[in-house]
Amino acid sequence: MIKFLVYIAIILTALAIGYLVRILELSASLKGAKPEVVTDKDNKTQAKLMLLFLFAFFAFTTWNLIEFIPKMLPVAASEHGVAIDFLFNFNMLIIFIVFAITHFLLFYFAFKYYGRKDRVATFLAHDNKLEMIWTVIPAIVLAVIIIFGLRTWNKITSDPNPASTLVEIYGKQFDWTARFAGTDNKLGKSNYRLISSTNDLGLDSTSAEGMDDILVKNEIHLPVNKEVAFNFRSRDVIHSAYFPHFRAQMNIVPGMTTMFHFTPTITTAEMRKNPDVIRQMKEINAIRQEKAKKEGRTETPVEFDYILLCNKICGVSHYNMQMTIVIDSEEDYKKWLSSKKPFFNKATASLESKNIQIAEKK
Amino acid sequence: MSDNHGHHESLAHESHGHHDEHHHEEHWVSKYVFSMDHKTISRQFLITAVIMAFLAMMMSFIFRLQLAWPGEHFAIINFIMGDKWGKDGVLDPGMYMALVTIHGTIMVFMVLTGGLSGTFSNLLIPYQIGARDMASGFLNMLSYWFFFLSSVIMISAFFIETGPASGGWTVYPPLSALPQAMDGSRLGMTFWLVSMSLFIVSSLLGGLNYIVTIVNLRTKGMSMTRLPLTIWAFLVTAILGVLSFPVLLSAALLLIFDRSFGTSFYLSDIYIGGQALEQTGGSPILFEHLFWFLGHPEVYIIILPALGITSEIISVNSRKPIFGYRAMIGSIMAIGFLSFIVWGHHMFLTGMNPFLGSVFVFTTLLIAIPSAVKAFNYITTLWKGNIQYTPAMLFAIGLVSTFISGGLTGIILADSALDINVHDTYFVVAHFHIVMGVSAILGMCAGVYHWYPKLFLRHMNKKLGYIHFWGTFISAYGVFFPMHFLGLAGVPRRYYSNSAFPMFDNLVNINIFITCFAILAALVQVVFLFNFFYSMFRGPKSVQNPWNANTLEWTTPMAHTHGNWPGALPVVHRWPYDYSKPGKDFDFVQQTVPLAEGELDGGGH
Numbered sequence: 001m002i003k004f005l006v007y008i009a010i011i012l013t014a015l016a017i018g019y020l021v022r023i024l025e026l027s028a029s030l031k032g033a034k035p036e037v038v039t040d041k042d043n044k045t046q047a048k049l050m051l052l053f054l055f056a057f058f059a060f061t062t063w064n065l066i067e068f069i070p071k072m073l074p075v076a077a078s079e080h081g082v083a084i085d086f087l088f089n090f091n092m093l094i095i096f097i098v099f100a101i102t103h104f105l106l107f108y109f110a111f112k113y114y115g116r117k118d119r120v121a122t123f124l125a126h127d128n129k130l131e132m133i134w135t136v137i138p139a140i141v142l143a144v145i146i147i148f149g150l151r152t153w154n155k156i157t158s159d160p161n162p163a164s165t166l167v168e169i170y171g172k173q174f175d176w177t178a179r180f181a182g183t184d185n186k187l188g189k190s191n192y193r194l195i196s197s198t199n200d201l202g203l204d205s206t207s208a209e210g211m212d213d214i215l216v217k218n219e220i221h222l223p224v225n226k227e228v229a230f231n232f233r234s235r236d237v238i239h240s241a242y243f244p245h246f247r248a249q250m251n252i253v254p255g256m257t258t259m260f261h262f263t264p265t266i267t268t269a270e271m272r273k274n275p276d277v278i279r280q281m282k283e284i285n286a287i288r289q290e291k292a293k294k295e296g297r298t299e300t301p302v303e304f305d306y307i308l309l310c311n312k313i314c315g316v317s318h319y320n321m322q323m324t325i326v327i328d329s330e331e332d333y334k335k336w337l338s339s340k341k342p343f344f345n346k347a348t349a350s351l352e353s354k355n356i357q358i359a360e361k362k
Numbered sequence: 363m364s365d366n367h368g369h370h371e372s373l374a375h376e377s378h379g380h381h382d383e384h385h386h387e388e389h390w391v392s393k394y395v396f397s398m399d400h401k402t403i404s405r406q407f408l409i410t411a412v413i414m415a416f417l418a419m420m421m422s423f424i425f426r427l428q429l430a431w432p433g434e435h436f437a438i439i440n441f442i443m444g445d446k447w448g449k450d451g452v453l454d455p456g457m458y459m460a461l462v463t464i465h466g467t468i469m470v471f472m473v474l475t476g477g478l479s480g481t482f483s484n485l486l487i488p489y490q491i492g493a494r495d496m497a498s499g500f501l502n503m504l505s506y507w508f509f510f511l512s513s514v515i516m517i518s519a520f521f522i523e524t525g526p527a528s529g530g531w532t533v534y535p536p537l538s539a540l541p542q543a544m545d546g547s548r549l550g551m552t553f554w555l556v557s558m559s560l561f562i563v564s565s566l567l568g569g570l571n572y573i574v575t576i577v578n579l580r581t582k583g584m585s586m587t588r589l590p591l592t593i594w595a596f597l598v599t600a601i602l603g604v605l606s607f608p609v610l611l612s613a614a615l616l617l618i619f620d621r622s623f624g625t626s627f628y629l630s631d632i633y634i635g636g637q638a639l640e641q642t643g644g645s646p647i648l649f650e651h652l653f654w655f656l657g658h659p660e661v662y663i664i665i666l667p668a669l670g671i672t673s674e675i676i677s678v679n680s681r682k683p684i685f686g687y688r689a690m691i692g693s694i695m696a697i698g699f700l701s702f703i704v705w706g707h708h709m710f711l712t713g714m715n716p717f718l719g720s721v722f723v724f725t726t727l728l729i730a731i732p733s734a735v736k737a738f739n740y741i742t743t744l745w746k747g748n749i750q751y752t753p754a755m756l757f758a759i760g761l762v763s764t765f766i767s768g769g770l771t772g773i774i775l776a777d778s779a780l781d782i783n784v785h786d787t788y789f790v791v792a793h794f795h796i797v798m799g800v801s802a803i804l805g806m807c808a809g810v811y812h813w814y815p816k817l818f819l820r821h822m823n824k825k826l827g828y829i830h831f832w833g834t835f836i837s838a839y840g841v842f843f844p845m846h847f848l849g850l851a852g853v854p855r856r857y858y859s860n861s862a863f864p865m866f867d868n869l870v871n872i873n874i875f876i877t878c879f880a881i882l883a884a885l886v887q888v889v890f891l892f893n894f895f896y897s898m899f900r901g902p903k904s905v906q907n908p909w910n911a912n913t914l915e916w917t918t919p920m921a922h923t924h925g926n927w928p929g930a931l932p933v934v935h936r937w938p939y940d941y942s943k944p945g946k947d948f949d950f951v952q953q954t955v956p957l958a959e960g961e962l963d964g965g966g967h
Binding site for chain 2: 049050053061064069073088099102103113119126146152153156193240248250283302304307312316317318319320
């Protein structure tokens, strides 16, 4: 019944607009005006709107900057992240200058040269000098952008320091597992055919390097000011490990291992004391409290945490695939790591090797 | 050369004469349904695209509601999606994915490729080069009907049990290859692949036809340097399509094999649904390369026709020659060439060799140079013009604005080091919607308003056109401008809800702001839809050359006749941009007017 009424309402509205337009057209033709021809009055009105839009657009841009920049990611918490932010701001400055100049010219000309019956446009087909200028200047600016960009890119993608902490991030629908390389700082072998309910990552128990590998879920700790080299593997589909606070990201592709390395520079505790972060968390908690109040539940305030999230569409729960990352001092990190047990103890290891023998026979 | 032209003309005359005898006997099926006339096919493409665009817009309306008010109950969601996908008015997460996927696919392929090129290449190529019709009317007809079939199949996937494809419009395997990975990778994905394969056939039939027609059927005097920029844009677009779409077809074909016949082109070492798959040795990266080898030229296939239309409309309505005609042709060709060697910038973070990434940074940023030339040339065309604000002109100026502001953020994304942090976030969504989506839509609207008199022999209502423009333009920026900031706050795209992460809770207001503008945009499109369909039957009749334009289509009578010109084909004597030329009686000189003694062509005087 409601559906029927909605359809009726839509049809009636369409009819009403139809008659309205018809009336407008008839009254225009009675006045002797051709409704489709653009008059000087139209030109003037639209030209003024163009100028108005120019101001409104600049005002809107400014409002966006003032309102939204305080909500952006806080200061980069990694060494290369600072370089990325600098490069970003540098490029953004150029972009804003070009944006402002071109939009000013576009809408100002649109305003100034509106059509009038008594005017004739200037016949100007080309000007080699002008065209040369606006080919060469963008080329020079772009050369600068390319050089700065590639220098930063080359630094970020250079080989990791062999002494860096090796961690594997393993993605599957829909969670993360981290594998720490243990005392030998080497990851053991794995094979997807070994995956079972007791061996989530398909680790190979015959691999000597893997004996001290430690598996962690939900929350991992990493040492501050020490380079971490990540290896990424996927079990099923493509995921993307995105660490927004560290300005780090790498796709995770089934069938191959991808890599990224960075050096965290700010511990979680320090970051929680950052004034920007304090302000943002206050706002976030206020919003959460209000929402909880509306829904009649209580809500404990949340604290700032570094996170890892999935940034490549991976299935229905793509939007909720997270892991908390805690950046600790070196001692705290070691303490945390020593509380974790390696995945293989002797009993499971022998069991696993039996399984492998069976699998190989098959 | 002249012999050739003579030959064409005599042939055309014959067919024309032959046609006259049967004029009144034409069956409505061959006139309106299986028509081989370029004007009818153009209208078929346009109307199909308008309907598809409306459907895709409704999809975005539904997922925007979910993004602004996650988990709220909306009667309208239940009304449209039913109990299965909109239980209690809350959108199902799987259906959210499907909606963004099909919204993207329809907009990119059905509306802005098929709809834009199909409408305006078909309408304007024969008209503006002085040809009686396309080189092959039959292939042209097939092109439309493949497109129609492909559109129907894409939409019909909403009526199957497991829903349509939902792995994003880029359909990366293994997600799209494995039915175990999500419901959308079951039958819906097969529908997507079949639909896209038909679409590619349509696109190739159309593209080959456009190229052959432009190269062979130009009328006497219509040299390549006297072609309107619309035709140059359509020509380069068609070449890009013919070279790149077959690659997508091969990608789709291999995906079909992986899905149905157990091959492992894209699959390796996968454990899913409780079992280890047999496939080893393939790589999803192969698919990404194949996809983006089409995918990047594809964005230029979308934007170039819109830029061509804009060049024409800005020149006509500024009453000035387009500034830098040859530089415009040069930049169209440069953009076309470069578009083939930049696809890797979509893949900086796939684990591709960083050096290869550097190469793609370089080639990608090079595209900014011809793009800047185009933007500056548009602005200079306005300078000292006598601007006539038809609705088409407003849309064309709007396009220049969005092309610049969207293009500029491309500098960030093309820089691999910066891409690390913004890749796949809302920054990307903002960038490509403004530079490609909004720009191309504005260009398409400009074309519809400008050539409506040629399409339907009538005018659209001007005032509703003004409302449509300002509403669309303002709400487009209202929707996509704040999205940059969501991206910089680290919000990934294709998230059903941002509420799983407390760090995004303070961004809820931005999403509400965006959705309000999206609703406004949708309402304004209703005004357009009304104006479009109403004017078809009731709009004021147009005169032969309503905008005082120079190009050949305005020398044809205001009637839809086979062969376009009742008598001999027009002969061209000059370039198309002699507006406000000193020493002339009017502020326009049509291409068919012979040069006066001592008069220079191509911008000299």
